[in-house]
Amino acid sequence: MPLHQYVYFALSSRRITAQEITDVLGIEPDETKVVNPRRLPVDPANPFCQVWKVVCREPGLCVDEQIAHVLGRLRPQTDRIAELMKQYNSADDEEEPGLDARLEVVRYFNDEWQDEAGRPQDGERNLFGWALDREAIAFLAATGTFLDVDEYDMAPSLLSA
Known part of the structure; x- marks a missing residue:
């Protein structure tokens, strides 16, 4: 699918x-990773960032x-997520945040999916529009989670033609 x-x-x-995080929440993540951008040896006293994720990559769904x-x-x-955020991000801690929570939306667009008027082609579901409902906003607020939306235009550049 082009989108x-x-x-x-x-x-x-x-x-x-x-x-x-898994032990505290009782939720198995879909993905985990250790961020080590310089591929340095791991120092147990100063570990690299660890990321715990729950992911939805199901095609054909709106955001x-x-x-x-x-x-x-x-x-x-x-409540457990909120408590973890509170525990690891106390006001007394002047270092970087101990725990960061984010809801990430990642979208890649190209121009093959739309006709010249910018409408979905026949039979295609319009996946471009989306909104956060009150429940989603309440969850983000309760857990101190920020929303990050990354959108990429993958259409061929007119300048390269």
């Missing part, structure tokens, strides 16, 4: 491991449907 999009909720930290899928898995643990 490729996915959504994920991530908890990132240099102070708590992905396994510890708000993907968000609902991800948050549907997380909502039962809203």
Whole structure:
């Protein structure tokens, strides 16, 4: 499909491991990773950032449907997520945030999916529009999660022609 999009909720930290997050929340992540951009040897006293993710990559869903899928898995643990955020981000801690929560929307567009008027072609579902409902906004607010939306235009550049 010329429009490729996915959504994920991530908890990132240099102070708590992905396994510890799993243990506290009781939710198995879809993905975890250790961010080590310079590929340096791991120093246990100063670990690299660990990322814990719940992801929806199901094609054919609107972004708000993907968000609902991800948050549907997380909502039962809203209080635990909020408590983790509070525990690792106390006002007394002057260092970088101990735990970062984000809801990420990633979208790749190209011009093959639309006709010249910019409308979906016959039989295609319009996946461009999306919105956050009150429940999603309440979850983001309760857990201190920020929303990050990345959108990329993958259409061939007219300048390169």
